[in-house]
Amino acid sequence: MRKLDEFRAEKPAFYPDQAVYAAWSCAELGLGFEDIEGGTGLLFRVTSKGQAVHFGAGRCSWYPQNNATAATLASDKYFANRILEEAGVATLGGDYFFLNARHRAFRPEGHEREDAFKYLEKLGSKAFVKPLTGSRGDFAQVIRGEEALYRYLLVVAEHYDAVLVQPVTTGQEYRIFLLDGEVVYSARKFSPTLVGDGAQSLRELLSAHNALLKARGLSLIDPYVIASSLDDVLPAGGLFQIKGRTNLSAGGRMAFETPADTALAMAKQAAQALGLRAAAVDLFTDVDGDPDAIRVIEVNSNPSIRLLEELDRPDLILKIWRRSFSAVDLIDV
Incomplete structure (x- = not known):
C-alpha cells in the first residue's frame, strides 16, 4: 500500500x-x-x-449508495429530527425559523425571524443555534439573550435562509461512522482550545484562531460568547476551551473512542430511520449529567473522513x- x-x-x-x-x-x-x-x-x-x-x-x-431523497432529508436538521423522533430516536429537539420574508406566503405561521425571539425566551433566554442546512460547524454557537440573537441572525441571514434553535445541552460528544449498519469507526469529539504563551491575551489568541476560521471559509467566534475577560493572559501551556462546535474544520479535536453499546445501537437506528447506507451520526451521551441519557445531535449524509488520515488509518x-x-x-x- x-x-x-x-x-x-x-x-x-x-x-x-x-x-x-x-x-x-x-x-x-x-x-x-x-x-x-x-x-x-x-x-x-x-x-x-x-x-x-x-x-x-x-x-x-461522495457516497453514491445514499439515495438523493434520504441525503436531502438528512441535510435539513429539523426534518431529520422529526423523522428520528417518529422512529423513537431521541434528539435535541428545537424549532426552525426563516431569516427573510421571501416565500412567506407559502409557509405556516410561527417560523419567522420575530418568532425566534419568542422561542429563545421560552428556552430561558439561552439556546444553541445553527443554520438549518449548515455544515462544518459554520455559525453553530450558544446564544445568550435577545441582543446576542439579534446580532447573530443579522450576520447569518447573509449566508443562510433559516436556522435551527435548540436547548443548550451538555454531554460527551461522539461521531459514529456507519456503512450499511456496520460501525466503521467511532470517535470522541472535543472542543477547540486556545493555548496560552504567557504573553498574549485571550483577545489576541482568539483573533489568531478566528483568522484560521476565516481562511477556511467558516464563521468567526463571537467574542461575546467567551465567558471570561478577554484581557486575561493564559500562562504558557495553559488551555482555554471554546465550547460549542467541535468540528475538525472549526479547530476541534477527535480521538478514537467507543461509547456504550446503547449509543452504537441508537446511531444504527438513526441511520436506518433516515434511509442512509453511509452516515456519520453525532450524538451526546451522559446528557446533562444523566449517565443513561443519549441524544442524537445530527446525522451527516456526506461526512468528511479527514480524521482517518490524521490518525493514520x-x-x-x-x-x-x-x-x-x-x-x-x-x-x-
Whole structure:
C-alpha cells in the first residue's frame, strides 16, 4: 500500500480531501481516475469494467449508495429530527425559523425571524443555534439573550435562509461512522482550545484562531460568547476551551473512542430511520449529567473522513471508498 501522505504531496494544496482519497483508492484498487476539471479535483470520473461514474466536490455527495431523497432529508436538521423522533430516536429537539420574508406566503405561521425571539425566551433566554442546512460547524454557537440573537441572525441571514434553535445541552460528544449498519469507526469529539504563551491575551489568541476560521471559509467566534475577560493572559501551556462546535474544520479535536453499546445501537437506528447506507451520526451521551441519557445531535449524509488520515488509518479510508465504488458496480466488495 502506497503511503497516503506521499500521494497527497503530489497534489495541489487546494485539492479536496475526498478527491485525494478517491484517487489514492483508485490506484490501490486498480480503477481508473480522471480529473476532468483542469487538475482542481473538483470534478472527476472513476472508470472500471467499461463504465464510468462521476463525482464532484462541494455540495455533491461522495457516497453514491445514499439515495438523493434520504441525503436531502438528512441535510435539513429539523426534518431529520422529526423523522428520528417518529422512529423513537431521541434528539435535541428545537424549532426552525426563516431569516427573510421571501416565500412567506407559502409557509405556516410561527417560523419567522420575530418568532425566534419568542422561542429563545421560552428556552430561558439561552439556546444553541445553527443554520438549518449548515455544515462544518459554520455559525453553530450558544446564544445568550435577545441582543446576542439579534446580532447573530443579522450576520447569518447573509449566508443562510433559516436556522435551527435548540436547548443548550451538555454531554460527551461522539461521531459514529456507519456503512450499511456496520460501525466503521467511532470517535470522541472535543472542543477547540486556545493555548496560552504567557504573553498574549485571550483577545489576541482568539483573533489568531478566528483568522484560521476565516481562511477556511467558516464563521468567526463571537467574542461575546467567551465567558471570561478577554484581557486575561493564559500562562504558557495553559488551555482555554471554546465550547460549542467541535468540528475538525472549526479547530476541534477527535480521538478514537467507543461509547456504550446503547449509543452504537441508537446511531444504527438513526441511520436506518433516515434511509442512509453511509452516515456519520453525532450524538451526546451522559446528557446533562444523566449517565443513561443519549441524544442524537445530527446525522451527516456526506461526512468528511479527514480524521482517518490524521490518525493514520488509510486502511479505513480504503474500506469506505471500496464500499462506495462497489455500490455503483465499479468493483466487487
